[in-house]
Amino acid sequence: MNIEERRNETKAYDLVTLAADLGFTPVKVSSRFISLEEHDSVMINITRNTFKQYSTGAFGDPVAFCMSLGVEKNSRFKNLEYAIQYVEEKIKLNPDNRIEIKNRRVRTEKKDLILPLHDFNNNKIYYYMENRCIDRDIVDEFIANKWLYQEKAHHNLVFVSYKNEKPVFITEKGIIQESRFMKEYPDNDYDHCFFVDYNSNTLIVTEAIVDMMSLMTLNKECYKEYSYLSINSTTKDNAIYKQIQNNPEIRNVMLRFDNDEAGIKATKRIKERLQEEFPQIHVDVEYPPAEKDWNDYLVYSVCQKEKINEYTIVF
Template sequence: MGTISPLKDIDEKRELVLPRRNSTYKHIFAYLIHTRKIDGDVVQEFVKNKQLYEDEKRNCVFVGYNNENEPKFANLRGTGRKQFRKDLWGSDKTYPFHREGTNDTLLIFESPIDLMSYMTLAKIYKIKDLNHHMISMGGTSYLPIEYYISQHPVIKKMILCLDNDQEGHFFSQQIQERFGERFQILKHLPTAKDFNEDLIVIHNRLNDYEKTEGMQL
């Protein structure tokens, strides 16, 4: 009896199926705006662009699309007390959660929350013309960088906004070695571990300052 060979024409790659939407957005709004301190207009921008929604389990769903506007990547982030995050089965990191820019600079982040936190910090510091392209790698991966720059040949500069930890430093060096001959590469490190931690610290300081000012009136 002969051995059975695997069929070479079977595509074993599973298709991405997005989780069903919840009937409300209140849990992700509470988590992102009140817990993570992200500006409400920033959150609404990604909701409007269908890059962010709430699923039936009350998770944040961050979505990346291909050129045909088909969802190809999804990252889930829990909104409860228990820390939960994962890439949905069938996700392709090639297609990042991103914000389209209008100039020649690409900002690179590890997570969607860091990207949105950076946008919020820009608003706090009254930076009006934040026209850079922005992507979240969904961790540390070359795939979304390679894809995004291939689709945006105008990009000449990269600013690495990765986590201020050993893994972030290591991958920053890897990006420098891989892309340094083709692009100008700069770093913008957060003061804490990441830009969301920076945002929370600054938000709390502003609140404390406002309370102190109010007591003096």
């Protein structure tokens, strides 16, 4: 077999087992996602047997996991051949791909999410959102509902979603405008994600919360006619199906992902699953008419702002 065929064979090895093999501590965060105690930005999708490290952007299969995180344990994992050989040996030792893992600690109950400290004001939120052309009334609504506030230590934007008035999903966004820094919390409920409920029969789904707010801005006169869900990626789509199950009034799903390879692939996959599992749901697909995502479309095409340096900090 050539190296590509060998790597394809290694994709069968259970990533949670691999993480424990390498000395990490897997921690369950939802029915589909496992994080690591040592790296709370890592999410392993147990359905697809893939991972993503949100702090670095690294993602992929077991070999990619070795090359991204295994290097902490052994620098030889930088070499693709070595990483493939390592996983191949693990498969030989454990042909069923699953073993009893002594250091695999699974939480049966989630811990309560602890909100980051509030800053004294929300000035940087307003500056940031103004630069991203988000309507001021919508920003005020998010703040008034405690869906958004400014974090004290780094002045990050903190987005909070609630279930039964209890925080269940928190994500932070940095104030460097185009760096797209995001921080998620290991006890987040990824069956919920960031959900804004206007008791509508139509659910709009986006990759990012700022894209959600952009669509609200673009439809300012009627945005409350829809409910909204940001899954904060292209992979946490389980929240879509859960929200449909939990909100039987939903009859329409509008997928509004990025106009790039990842967004298009995710849209196709999610639409197919929705049509298979929820045939009563009407699925509508639309991509930004210009630019990669809905916020860029709002900023650069609709508001026609000049593109800034990617390291501009909003003060």
